[in-house]
Amino acid sequence: MDTKEIFDRIEMLKDEMVGFLAEIVSVPAVGPLSGGDGEAEKASVIERYLRKFGLDEINRYDVLDDTVSSGYRPNIKVSYKGKGSGHRIVIITHMDVVPPGDIEEWDSEPFKVKVNDGRMIGRGVEDNGQALTASIFALRTIKDLDIRPVHDIAIFLVSDEEETNEKGMGHLVSEGLIGGDDIILVPDHGEPTGKLIELVEKSILWVRVTVKGRQCHASMPHLGNNAFRASMVLGSRIDRALHDRFDRKDETFDHPFSSFEPTKRETEASGINVLPGEDVFYFDCRLLPGVPIDDVILEIRRIADEVQKEAGVSIDIDPVLRETTLQPTLPDAEIVRMLSNAIIHTTGKTPYTGGIGGGTCAAILRNKGLEVAVWETIHNQAHAPNEYILIDNMVSDCKVLASLFTLDDQ
Ligand SMILES: [Zn+2]
Structure with missing residues (x-):
């Protein structure tokens, strides 16, 4: 497949990506332990978009929770069939966000995205909105272009990441919905150069x-x-x-x-x-x-x-x-090879592997013996007031993900 065509298509979708992210940020999805009402409404908005994009292979794995008004915590899976390599590329992002914190510290309304000078500002634009948007638009792009990749693809959008993981990742793993030969990326931590592929957490x-x-x-x-x-x-x-x-x-x-x-x-x-x-x-x-x-x-x-x-x-x-971190992912894991290729191919940068002190839900998968990479291009704004992303990073990450989906075809 000609990646130029893919990248051109993603550039064309840039404004739509910005609009999508702005809209999902406007639906607060704070967990009940932090005084919020959960992710149900945000999940409905996202699902409506997915169907509009023609990404209609959707499954829901909602978990009952009587501490939120909807009575459940949503988990969405969007699938896309490949040529049947026997492997599946899995991307996991989370829908929930942390509360804004001290409103006085914000220069704009946390749940009303401000777009300014190539930046988007709002609660959850980085954590985890950028990657959620980039992965959905990468999948939409290959669907729009009618590309049938070698591997199957599944994007999971989960709840409860900021609190207990029990109603999100924990549930999916215990139900056996992720595992086996899956090639797994959790784009929920990174740094501004986009070169760090995180393989281990303390x-x-x-x-x-x-x-x-x-x-x-x-x-x-x-x-x-x-x-x-x-x-x-x-x-x-x-x-x-x-x-x-x-x-x-x-x-x-x-x-x-x-x-x-x-x-x-x-x-x-x-x-x-x-x-x-x-x-x-x-x-x-x-x-x-x-x-x-x-x-x-x-x-x-x-x-x-x-x-x-x-x-x-x-x-x-x-x-x-x-x-406890039981098992780091090794640098020769399949996901690291594929992601490195995708980064080099898209940005020309040479990635490196490393570890972080913070925690992502990748730890849950790694402790089940699965190989997982954590990567994205961000300025480490998570949980801060005036949380922002660079639109260019979102677009570039979207291209890397589209490359990850399709490079093995060649
Ligand atoms: Zn996060």
Whole structure:
């Protein structure tokens, strides 16, 4: 197939892509745990467009959820038949978005896209609107041009990525809808050059530390036990010990070490003259592959025992989130070969493989033993106020995806 014809067609569709993305962003799809009403309406809008584009091989895998007014969380699959290579190219993007956050920080309305100087600004334009749009338009293009690619193609549009994944990716995987010989791309992280193909993510551990002493008047410290003081000692010892003990370096990652960051503090409201009886703080830990989450928890517990004894306080250690990276995708995986070819062919840039500290739903698939690449061209605006994309990046990514669908034909 002549890729020039494909690329010309995508250029022609540029304004339609912008219009499509603007319209889907205008339907807020925030999950119920973040105070939203889910993705049902957005899914209907998207499905209507898919049918209009002639992409009518649509399946729905909705999951019941009585915490949203529709009663369900939608998951859409759009399929396109290839010549029957036995393989299927699978692209997974998510429909849900995070809330806008502090409205004061926005210069425009989050759910009303502003187009300005080659940019689109709005909540969800990047995360994950750009890739959702690019993949649908790549498929539409090969449909418009009547191309029958070697491989079957399936695009999944899922719910619940920003919260639990249970009503989205988790459900699709447990139903066996993705797997086997699928060649899988999750375009939900990247960087501005569009050269990073992400193959591994760090494990994530969030720990809550609760220190309990005894509250009293600050002028009579002998009557109480200051939880804040014990907590300061504890926090700094945990910080030092984790960095000392888990200090391995892995150049695959931009930040090539495990990270251990004290982040949130929750302390009961009290006065300056009150000696605090309780102190609560959190660590956000991102572990290189091969660092067992349990080893980190045990180390924190060991230090807590020490401080407990020294300061006479009681200390609880609660892991509130743990996501283990079991299996990175290898650089010689089929998806990496095909995607690299598509990037080189389309942009002339030479991609490289690496890892990130953040998490995408690719981790769920990788932990099932599947090979998954994560790639797109973005400016890392996810979850930020004034989230934006460059329209040129969306168009270029669309061409890369169309190449991914069709290059093996030659
Ligand atoms: Zn995302």
